[in-house]
Amino acid sequence: MSCYLTIGTYDGVHRGHLKILEILKRKSLENGTPSAVVYFPVPPKFYLSGNSKDNILTSGIERAALLKACGIDRVEELIFDREMSEMRASDFFQNIIIGKYRARGLVVGRDFALGRSREGNVHFLEKICREKNVDFQAVDFVKYEEHKLSSSLIRGLLHKGELEKAFFCLSREYFATGAVIRGAGLGKKIGFPTANLSMPEEKLLPKGVFAVKVLLGNESFKGVASVGHRPTLKTLDSKLLLEAHLLDFDREIYGCELKVSFHKKIRNEIKFSEVSALVARIKDDVESARKMLEDWKNRRLED
Structure with a gap:
C-alpha cells in the first residue's frame, strides 16, 4: 500500500x-x-x-x-x-x-x-x-x-542531569520501561524493597536518586528510583542498575513490566561508610519524593 x-x-x-x-x-x-x-x-x-x-x-x-x-x-x-x-x-x-x-x-x-x-x-x-x-x-x-x-541535545542534558530542560525538549518526562527481575534482595532486608528492572545496555539512564512515578499495568504509584552502581552494598558486581522503591506498596511483581517516569532528581549516588547511614538517607529520600510528587500534583490541579 x-x-x-x-x-x-x-x-x-x-x-x-x-x-x-x-x-x-x-x-x-x-x-x-x-x-x-x-x-x-x-x-x-x-x-x-x-x-x-x-x-x-x-x-x-x-x-x-x-x-x-x-x-x-x-x-x-x-x-x-x-x-x-x-x-x-x-x-x-x-x-x-x-x-x-x-x-x-x-x-x-x-x-x-x-x-x-x-x-x-x-x-x-x-x-x-x-x-x-x-x-x-x-x-x-x-x-x-x-x-x-x-x-543529541537531549542526550547531553540527561547525562548532565538537567532533567527539566530535557523534559521540555521531549514534551514529557523521560521514562524507562522494563521487566522486574530478581536482584540481591538486600533492599528488602533493610526495609526498602526495590524492583530491579531489566534494561538494555543501550538505554540512557540519568544517574542518581530520583522522585519517580511508576506505572504497573493501569495502576500508578509514587516512588524513589536509584540509577547507579550501589557503592555501599556492592551487589550484582556493581553493574549499572535501575531500581525503584514503590511507596505504600507490598506485592510480588517479578516478571511484571514497569514504566518508570523520572520526575525530579533528589541527589547524586553516595557511598556511605555504614549501612545504617544509607538506611537513614533512604528514609529522607522517601520523604523528599513524597513532597516533590505532592507539590507537582497540587500545581497540576491549580493549572
Missing part, C-alpha cells in the same frame, strides 16, 4: 520530531493516503561508531508506542546494517523509499540525509522526488536556547 512517509531515527520522539509528524499527518489526510513512519532502532551513527551503550533515549518498543500514540497509521522499524551503510543514495531511494514503502510523499527534517556517507541530502531528495513525482517537504528545525533541538 502506498503511503506518505517519513524515515529516520526518531529517538526520543521529541518536539522536533512532533513537528515533522504533524506535517506528515496533514499531508496524508489531504491526499487520502496513510501516514507511515519508518525508524532505525539503533541510530546509524551509533551503529557505525559502536558507541550506543547508555546513549539511546527510547528502545524500539518504546519508540513504536510513542509514534503510534501520535496518530500515525503505520509504524515500522528498519534495521540499519553494513549493507545499508554502503548503499548509494539513489539505490536507497529507489529500492526502499519507492520499492519497499511505495512512498507517494516524503517528509523529513532539513538535516536528513540518506545513502553512503550521507550523500543523499535534502537537495538530492528535492531533485529525485521531483523526477519520480513524489511530493517532498523538508521541515525546518525546532530550536531550544539557540540550539537545534535534537536527540
